Amino acid sequence: MLPVRFSSSFDGWMLRKMLSAIGPAPIRLILEGSSGLASPGAAPVATIVIRDRATLLRILLDADVGLGDGYADGGIEVDGDLVTAIEAIYRSWPPGGGSGSKLWSRCRKHFRANTPRRSRDNVHHHYDLRTDFYQRWLDSQMVYTCAYFPTPATTLEEAQLAKMDHVCRKLQLQPGETVVEAGCGWGALALHMARYFGVCVKAFNLSHEQIVFARQRARLDGLSQRVEFIEDDYRNISSRCDAFVSVGMLEHVGLSQYAELGRVIHSSIGPSGRGLLHFIGRNYPAPLSAWIRRRIFPGAYPPTLREAMEILEPWDFSVCDVENLRLHYAKTLEHWLARFERSSQQLSEMFDARFVRVWRLYLAGSLVAFRVGTMQLFQITFAGAQCRRIPWTRAHLYQVKRPQAQEPSCTNVMS
Amino acid sequence: MLPVRFSSSFDGWMLRKMLSAIGPAPIRLILEGSSGLASPGAAPVATIVIRDRATLLRILLDADVGLGDGYADGGIEVDGDLVTAIEAIYRSWPPGGGSGSKLWSRCRKHFRANTPRRSRDNVHHHYDLRTDFYQRWLDSQMVYTCAYFPTPATTLEEAQLAKMDHVCRKLQLQPGETVVEAGCGWGALALHMARYFGVCVKAFNLSHEQIVFARQRARLDGLSQRVEFIEDDYRNISSRCDAFVSVGMLEHVGLSQYAELGRVIHSSIGPSGRGLLHFIGRNYPAPLSAWIRRRIFPGAYPPTLREAMEILEPWDFSVCDVENLRLHYAKTLEHWLARFERSSQQLSEMFDARFVRVWRLYLAGSLVAFRVGTMQLFQITFAGAQCRRIPWTRAHLYQVKRPQAQEPSCTNVMS
Numbered sequence: 001m002l003p004v005r006f007s008s009s010f011d012g013w014m015l016r017k018m019l020s021a022i023g024p025a026p027i028r029l030i031l032e033g034s035s036g037l038a039s040p041g042a043a044p045v046a047t048i049v050i051r052d053r054a055t056l057l058r059i060l061l062d063a064d065v066g067l068g069d070g071y072a073d074g075g076i077e078v079d080g081d082l083v084t085a086i087e088a089i090y091r092s093w094p095p096g097g098g099s100g101s102k103l104w105s106r107c108r109k110h111f112r113a114n115t116p117r118r119s120r121d122n123v124h125h126h127y128d129l130r131t132d133f134y135q136r137w138l139d140s141q142m143v144y145t146c147a148y149f150p151t152p153a154t155t156l157e158e159a160q161l162a163k164m165d166h167v168c169r170k171l172q173l174q175p176g177e178t179v180v181e182a183g184c185g186w187g188a189l190a191l192h193m194a195r196y197f198g199v200c201v202k203a204f205n206l207s208h209e210q211i212v213f214a215r216q217r218a219r220l221d222g223l224s225q226r227v228e229f230i231e232d233d234y235r236n237i238s239s240r241c242d243a244f245v246s247v248g249m250l251e252h253v254g255l256s257q258y259a260e261l262g263r264v265i266h267s268s269i270g271p272s273g274r275g276l277l278h279f280i281g282r283n284y285p286a287p288l289s290a291w292i293r294r295r296i297f298p299g300a301y302p303p304t305l306r307e308a309m310e311i312l313e314p315w316d317f318s319v320c321d322v323e324n325l326r327l328h329y330a331k332t333l334e335h336w337l338a339r340f341e342r343s344s345q346q347l348s349e350m351f352d353a354r355f356v357r358v359w360r361l362y363l364a365g366s367l368v369a370f371r372v373g374t375m376q377l378f379q380i381t382f383a384g385a386q387c388r389r390i391p392w393t394r395a396h397l398y399q400v401k402r403p404q405a406q407e408p409s410c411t412n413v414m415s
Numbered sequence: 416m417l418p419v420r421f422s423s424s425f426d427g428w429m430l431r432k433m434l435s436a437i438g439p440a441p442i443r444l445i446l447e448g449s450s451g452l453a454s455p456g457a458a459p460v461a462t463i464v465i466r467d468r469a470t471l472l473r474i475l476l477d478a479d480v481g482l483g484d485g486y487a488d489g490g491i492e493v494d495g496d497l498v499t500a501i502e503a504i505y506r507s508w509p510p511g512g513g514s515g516s517k518l519w520s521r522c523r524k525h526f527r528a529n530t531p532r533r534s535r536d537n538v539h540h541h542y543d544l545r546t547d548f549y550q551r552w553l554d555s556q557m558v559y560t561c562a563y564f565p566t567p568a569t570t571l572e573e574a575q576l577a578k579m580d581h582v583c584r585k586l587q588l589q590p591g592e593t594v595v596e597a598g599c600g601w602g603a604l605a606l607h608m609a610r611y612f613g614v615c616v617k618a619f620n621l622s623h624e625q626i627v628f629a630r631q632r633a634r635l636d637g638l639s640q641r642v643e644f645i646e647d648d649y650r651n652i653s654s655r656c657d658a659f660v661s662v663g664m665l666e667h668v669g670l671s672q673y674a675e676l677g678r679v680i681h682s683s684i685g686p687s688g689r690g691l692l693h694f695i696g697r698n699y700p701a702p703l704s705a706w707i708r709r710r711i712f713p714g715a716y717p718p719t720l721r722e723a724m725e726i727l728e729p730w731d732f733s734v735c736d737v738e739n740l741r742l743h744y745a746k747t748l749e750h751w752l753a754r755f756e757r758s759s760q761q762l763s764e765m766f767d768a769r770f771v772r773v774w775r776l777y778l779a780g781s782l783v784a785f786r787v788g789t790m791q792l793f794q795i796t797f798a799g800a801q802c803r804r805i806p807w808t809r810a811h812l813y814q815v816k817r818p819q820a821q822e823p824s825c826t827n828v829m830s
Contacts, residue, residue: 324733
């Protein structure tokens with residue numbers, strides 16, 4: 001980098017530009033060794049310290065990536081609580097929607113499609129990290145999706161079990177039935193469904209690391225006869241089943257593949273089955289932040305409910321129930337972030353300081369996004385037009401306890 | 416009509432055409448004084464008797480209107496249970512969706528828009544019928560929308576009260592809050608909200624008959640200070656309020672006005688309020704039957720969830736909850752039809768035989784449409800991006816009893 005020397009008034013101009021870019025949040029900005037600036041109004045809840053002019057310039061050229069990479073590289077420090085600082089910024093933004101949503105709708109077609117090859121690369125980027133990394137901060141069942149907290153005081157361990165029960169009850173799983181799961185992570189839900197609800201499961205995932213781990217679990221748990229873990233793309237699913245479930249995969253599918261996903265679901269459950277999609281969504285169409293797409297989730301896109309309907313509508317599926325669990329995802333992320341921080345020293349040794357800072361920012365930013373409503377978490381329960389197992393009310397979701405572990409009532413004879 | 420004489424083989428050809436038009440249902444068709452025909456396969460569950468060739472010809476030229484008007488005029492009789500016959504036909508149809516839905520999407524723009532003037536005419540056609548007609552077969556609260564049956568054995572009276580409670584709980588109404596209701600019928604929900612949940616309500620309706628009735632009820636119930644009934648179009652709502660609710664109006668709004676409805680909702684509740692839309696919907700886009708549009712509900716269109724999202728998405732509203740109550744609407748219609756039949760003699764005297772047959776066919780056809788899933792009933796609960804009253808879970812909907820009637824805690828001071 002050229003040793004350009006900026007005048008102090010230029011520093012001030014840049015800080016003012018940055019402050020106006022992040023909105024009227026109660027945040028103090030400091031360029032280390034130079035000037036400081038704060039929004040007029042409420043007392044600052046945190047101070048963002050920018051270590052050098054190069055970082056400040058990167059932020060001004062590309063706020064999203066500049067802030068993310070700046071924090072990752074240590075060019076930005078937050079004096080105060082990171083979550084509090086991000087939340088103050090998010091809450092200062094004006095409500096979204098309106099014309100912007102139309103603009104994004106028009107440009108959606110230009111987004112790169114997640115072909116099977118690209119999906120494999122995207123999955124590898126995130127989910128093929130060492131399993132012992134995720135074990136440091138996920139629950140003991142290794143569930144890397146939004147939990148369900150019957151009360152805010154529920155523990156993360158209990159909340160992940162409660163989430164899996166909630167999903168199984170919504171699907172009304174019965175012993176002996178067959179289930180296809182698309183995007184099964186380390187296998188927790190597939191094994192839970194088999195163990196407690198007596199179903200046979202074919203569970204698909206593109207992540208080699210996760211599939212290896214899941215198969216080993218199935219063997220250790222004595223469930224290999226009832227749960228088959230398959231390292232393959234959801235587009236290659238051809239099994240017939242009673243219920244289709246996908247928890248945390250749709251965000252990675254991409255709009256251009258929704259018609260294909262709908263076809264896969266319909267070929268699995270036909271007109272008489274039922275299904276559940278659990279996914280991160282939006283109130284109005286917008287891409288993920290450029291930094292998240294570059295560093296965390298390449299190819300990811302959280303759809304609106306309207307967009308998600310493009311999967312179900314062409315096949316005469318009835319939407320039975322939609323639940324928005326965004327506050328539960330904020331709570332889940334609070335637990336993950338706290339566990340992550342408790343392990344941060346070890347994680348720095350396993351990886352490096354930059355890796356830890358990238359993940360800290362991602363977890364903290366996601367927590368805030370769900371807390372303030374920039375992101376939503378939808379669970380859609382749906383049924384084929386001829387499904388006979390539509391519950392009379394939803395009261396059954398709130399009145400039962402977890403069933404006892406089931407004796408095998410099906411063997412893995414799914415076609 | 417010219418005295419054309421058809422040969423018997425021509426009668427047979429027409430019956431075969433009609434049988435193929437209604438699908439492979441277990442129905443026998445008879446042209447009175449001529450030939451009869453039944454689908455091969457299952458034993459017929461009912462016989463449709465066509466009294467003359469003119470009726471048969473009308474059906475072949477326009478199945479929808481020909482069947483509806485033919486039944487209304489007495490040119491068609493059903494030997495057997497009317498609901499059973501219609502259900503057999505509906506169930507024989509192939510699943511919908513697919514390319515047809517795209518076709519309809521393309522032609523939606525050519526649908527006539529429901530301008531304020533046209534909306535008034537449409538409402539007048541259906542809802543300005545004599546109130547004592549509806550009193551013959553609705554519940555005592557005069558609720559002309561889908562009820563909520565905690566169990567299938569719940570009475571209609573209880574189920575309509577339970578529906579109103581269900582709506583109020585979803586909205587989390589608190590004493591002293593203000594509510595705008597768009598499309599209030601005879602005022603049952605507005606009065607229920609005020610009486611049991613202590614809110615002040617401004618309730619809008621274009622039907623003069625209904626508004627007059629509702630105002631009288633409010634006076635008799637001593638609730639005129641808390642519930643104001645306003646004879647006006649939803650597009651003219653300008654009140655600020657804590658919650659917006661509309662039960663059974665969206666079907667009459669028409670797709671072209673969804674942007675305007677969204678604007679009205681947002682101007683009422685802003686970014687911090689919440690709302691509920693209860694409406695008849697579809698799994699995939701399709702117009703109502705031509706006969707229903709002509710004889711029963713001019714200008715009506717039941718949207719898909721995707722289409723309904725066009726109201727909420729531009730304003731950054733979060734969908735909190737969607738519940739599909741189609742089986743409850745089938746049950747509601749069972750009650751209405753049974754009550755209607757018990758009053759049919761008196762109704763024939765109040766109106767005439769044709770009027771009774773039109774309404775019988777409409778009620779029976781609607782019952783079947785909800786029972787088999789041609790129609791859905793959606794309740795969407797939503798909240799502004801800054802709403803602070805989002806329930807932690809939905810368990811509260813299933814754990815409480817109806818509150819006691821409230822003392823006035825607000826006077827009608829809505830702006």
